[in-house]
Amino acid sequence: MPSQTFIRPAAKPTTKRPEEMSIDELRQAADAQALEFYRDKANADPTNEAAREEYKNYCLTRGIDPATGKRSRFESMSKEEIAAEWESAGSKMEAAEIDSFRSQQAKVWLASRPEYEATPANAAKIEAEVNRLGLRGNVYEIDQAFWSLVRQGLIVPVEQIQPVALPTRSEAYDMPLEDLKRLAEDSTR
Numbered sequence: 001m002p003s004q005t006f007i008r009p010a011a012k013p014t015t016k017r018p019e020e021m022s023i024d025e026l027r028q029a030a031d032a033q034a035l036e037f038y039r040d041k042a043n044a045d046p047t048n049e050a051a052r053e054e055y056k057n058y059c060l061t062r063g064i065d066p067a068t069g070k071r072s073r074f075e076s077m078s079k080e081e082i083a084a085e086w087e088s089a090g091s092k093m094e095a096a097e098i099d100s101f102r103s104q105q106a107k108v109w110l111a112s113r114p115e116y117e118a119t120p121a122n123a124a125k126i127e128a129e130v131n132r133l134g135l136r137g138n139v140y141e142i143d144q145a146f147w148s149l150v151r152q153g154l155i156v157p158v159e160q161i162q163p164v165a166l167p168t169r170s171e172a173y174d175m176p177l178e179d180l181k182r183l184a185e186d187s188t189r
Contacts (some may be wrong), residue, residue, distance in 0.1 A: 034058065035059070038055040038059075039055055041054070042054070098137065101136070102130075102136075105137055106142060108148075109142045110187065114144060115157035115158050116155075117157070117158045126142060126145050130145045
């Protein structure tokens with residue numbers, strides 16, 4: 001429910017009159033009153049997007065989390081600390097995404113390579129080769145790693161298929177049509 005999104009922070013009751021307050025105390029009281037004003041305005045009409053946006057913007061400019069009404073923990077952190085935390089969280093997320101991406105790409109690659117014998121040992125070798133080459137692990141890169149391992153003799157294909165050397169564009173234009181058809185048939189096996 002939108003009205004429950006904004007939580008009222010615990011306000012410290014003040015018994016001082018404004019003329020008895022220091023400049024810092026006056027600023028704090030004014031900030032608290034402004035926050036209360038924007039929050040109450042946003043809560044009064046949950047369908048008023050402009051009021052909700054005003055409250056959110058006021059909170060963000062003051063380093064306050066609009067959802068909780070509390071000071072942001074980033075307020076007390078240096079830029080270097082925030083950057084380090086961002087990098088750490090990003091690397092964890094990237095590691096999870098790369099595993100998912102590689103799994104999906106490996107399924108596509110497996111469907112296109114009948115000569116590959118799917119064993120845990122071969123999968124580990126290909127994964128190690130992809131990592132060694134510093135590749136992300138898309139279908140083309142998995143294929144590169146596979147053929148690299150075949151050339152090194154670390155993986156033996158189920159049926160030996162020699163990769164077809166494709167002609168350059170200019171060579172293809174100069175080839176007779178029958179040779180092109182044969183080449184197309186050979187490369188689709």
